[in-house]
Amino acid sequence: MGNTFHTAVPLLQTGRLTLREYRRADFGAFADHLTDPESSAHLGPSDRYTAWRIFSSQSGLWLIDGAGWWAVENSHTGQLVGNVGAFFREDSTAMEIGWNTYRAFWGQxxxxxxxxxxxxxxxxxxxxxxxxxxxxxxxxxxxxxxxRLGMTYEMETELHGKVIQSYMRER
Structure with a gap:
């Protein structure tokens, strides 16, 4: 973390996925995920206005910390299948990772x-x-x-007034 501004989102590739920057065209699938009560059951559903704020703030994290969220697309079809992030919260020096798979692609x-x-x-x-x-x-x-990522349960903590579990992995 620091005060240096970053602009490039690293492109990451796996055998079947491309992790890339968010694009405006991604917002529809992103908002559908956040507004779907089943997909967002663990975080609570959002409306489209809130989904836009989350989408744009996740994109902006790259400028602040040089870390943030990637759109995840199927490399063969170009279809958006989820998102994944590595980012810092305002009050933390520890990097956090998060992931979402859009409901049509669960279990894959x-x-x-x-x-x-x-x-x-x-x-x-x-x-x-x-x-x-x-x-x-x-x-x-x-x-x-x-x-499966090799993370282990660390402790119970609180996030936005909810009790939540923290998992951790060291290099």
Missing amino acids: GIAIEAAAAVLDHVFDVRREPKVRALITAANVSSRRVAE
């Missing part, structure tokens, strides 16, 4: 594949010493992703 291993690529970037390129994931206890799928 997209979250683990995208998050593993981001973890490699965080540890190998950014040289971060550790990374955290904040996950609600009821979100069994995300807890499994964290565990």
Whole structure:
């Protein structure tokens, strides 16, 4: 973290996914995910106005910290399938990782594949010493992703007034 402004979002590739910058055309799928009660059950659904604020603020994190969120697309079809991020919260010096797979693509291993690529970037390129994931206890799928990434349960904490679990992995 620092006061240096960054502009480039690193392009990351896996066997079947491309992790790239957000584009305005991505907003529809992003908003559909956040406004869908089933997709957003663990965080709570948003309206489109709030979804736009989240979308644009996630994009802006790259300018502030040189870290943020990637759109995740299927490399073969170009279809947007989710998003994944490595970012800093306002009051934290520890990098956090997060992931979302859009509902039509659940159960295909997209979250683990995208998050593993981001973890490699965080540890190998950014040289971060550790990374955290904040996950609600009821979100069994995300807890499994964290565990498959080699993250271990660290503690219970609070995020926006909700009790949440922190998982951590060190380089």
